[in-house]
Amino acid sequence: MKQMIQAAEKRCEPIFQRIDEIALFNTEKVLNALQRHQVAARHFAPTTGYGYDDVGRDTLEKLFADLFAADAAIVRPQIASGTHALAMCLFGLLKPGDELMYASGAPYDTLEEVIGVRGCAEGSLREMGVTYTEVPMRDGKLDLPAIRVAMKPQTRVVAIQRSRGYSSRPSLMPEDTEPLAKMLHSEFPYACLMVDNCYGEFVCEKEPTQYGADVCVGSLIKNPGGGLAPTGGYIVGRQALIDRVSYRLTAPGIGREVGSYAGSYQPFYQGLFLAPHVVAQAVKTATLAAAVCEAMGMGSTPAPDAPRTDIIQALELGTPERLIAFCEGIQMSSPVDSMALPEPWDMPGYQHQVIMAAGTFVSGASIELSADAPMSEPYTVFLQGGLTYSHGKLALTRTCEYMKKKGCL
Numbered sequence: 001m002k003q004m005i006q007a008a009e010k011r012c013e014p015i016f017q018r019i020d021e022i023a024l025f026n027t028e029k030v031l032n033a034l035q036r037h038q039v040a041a042r043h044f045a046p047t048t049g050y051g052y053d054d055v056g057r058d059t060l061e062k063l064f065a066d067l068f069a070a071d072a073a074i075v076r077p078q079i080a081s082g083t084h085a086l087a088m089c090l091f092g093l094l095k096p097g098d099e100l101m102y103a104s105g106a107p108y109d110t111l112e113e114v115i116g117v118r119g120c121a122e123g124s125l126r127e128m129g130v131t132y133t134e135v136p137m138r139d140g141k142l143d144l145p146a147i148r149v150a151m152k153p154q155t156r157v158v159a160i161q162r163s164r165g166y167s168s169r170p171s172l173m174p175e176d177t178e179p180l181a182k183m184l185h186s187e188f189p190y191a192c193l194m195v196d197n198c199y200g201e202f203v204c205e206k207e208p209t210q211y212g213a214d215v216c217v218g219s220l221i222k223n224p225g226g227g228l229a230p231t232g233g234y235i236v237g238r239q240a241l242i243d244r245v246s247y248r249l250t251a252p253g254i255g256r257e258v259g260s261y262a263g264s265y266q267p268f269y270q271g272l273f274l275a276p277h278v279v280a281q282a283v284k285t286a287t288l289a290a291a292v293c294e295a296m297g298m299g300s301t302p303a304p305d306a307p308r309t310d311i312i313q314a315l316e317l318g319t320p321e322r323l324i325a326f327c328e329g330i331q332m333s334s335p336v337d338s339m340a341l342p343e344p345w346d347m348p349g350y351q352h353q354v355i356m357a358a359g360t361f362v363s364g365a366s367i368e369l370s371a372d373a374p375m376s377e378p379y380t381v382f383l384q385g386g387l388t389y390s391h392g393k394l395a396l397t398r399t400c401e402y403m404k405k406k407g408c409l
């Protein structure tokens with residue numbers, strides 16, 4: 001098994017070289033931004049109460065705006081998850097009578113309840129009088145002609161999701177944003193383009209805001225937190241849009257002026273500094289997993305040498321036995337909760353049983369090595385994260401050995 005992994009790694013070497021180049025580029029980008037904003041120990045200090053003039057908070061927001069080439073940013077530990085950040089953005093930008101369009105097909109599962117297309121719709125956009133429409137992707141690309149036809153005068157937010165999430169369509173590259181942004185800005189200037197950027201940050205050299213996206217949204221316990229941010233989310237974009245969203249963050253008229261954090265901001269800054277490197281470790285782990293899968297005659301998307309835009313790797317294991325053994329193996333190879341045994345369970349909101357492996361320092365952080373899968377055909381597992389490539393490689397080796405011992409490889 002070790003030899004097989006070694007051979008797969010050998011084949012990945014030229015790909016790893018390109019990943020290192022991107023990490024170097026993005027590290028320089030972050031380093032330059034930290035220096036430009038003269039980050040110092042005073043920015044790490046905790047604050048209490050209203051948090052007026054919280055320089056740690058304000059500077060972190062300026063850094064994010066700078067890195068995304070955006071006017072402004074909201075970056076807060078009070079944002080509880082990626083879904084919270086996306087919901088805040090949508091509720092900030094949409095008014096009763098407006099329409100939301102998802103132009104990359106069905107959104108991430110948790111967004112369905114925010115929109116109100118699944119569940120009881122209580123508190124959802126639908127309950128507030130916001131209508132919804134969806135344009136599927138075509139041949140793995142955004143379908144511009146279909147989007148143009150589906151645009152209405154009340155379509156105020158056009159959303160796309162960069163990462164495939166747990167669907168079978170390909171992920172979108174940051175540059176795929178550009179033709180849609182150009183079309184919207186010239187033909188439908190009243191609409192804004194929002195990108196769900198979860199899992200995409202620092203995988204490429206540029207972000208969707210650099211290709212015309214009006215707002216970009218993500219989670220700090222994924223890529224941009226670098227494995228150190230303990231919680232939080234971000235929204236970056238045009239000033240007027242960020243202002244509107246900030247009134248949902250706190251209250252109209254108050255916006256980003258308040259919000260304290262009694263913990264230190266240091267992990268947010270240090271995590272951002274580490275993020276390009278950590279993301280590269282995760283992308284290398286994903287690439288190796290794809291190469292190993294291929295060597296064993298199983299399918300994987302993306303293929304080992306395909307260009308990447310997110311940290312997710314789908315591995316087509318083919319049988320329920322392999323799927324369970326793979327998740328058990330990843331869990332057993334984790335630095336935390338290695339004694340836990342993952343089991344398929346009826347997760348709320350999912351059609352099939354789901355099995356998840358995550359032995360993480362930050363609870364639920366998927367920038368740390370983790371795997372999840374619905375217990376259904378074609379028994380594909382989604383692997384993501386890995387704080388260090390060494391751990392990724394070790395975990396894959398141990399998992400393959402475990403699967404072999406269990407007789408399913």
Ligand SMILES: *Cc1c(COP(=O)(O)O)cnc(C)c1O
Pocket residue numbers: 081082083084108110161162163164165196197198199219
């Ligand atoms: C993770 C993710 C979300 C939701 O984030 P949570 O932190 O799980 O709420 C939304 N969209 C995409 C593409 C994601 O990967």
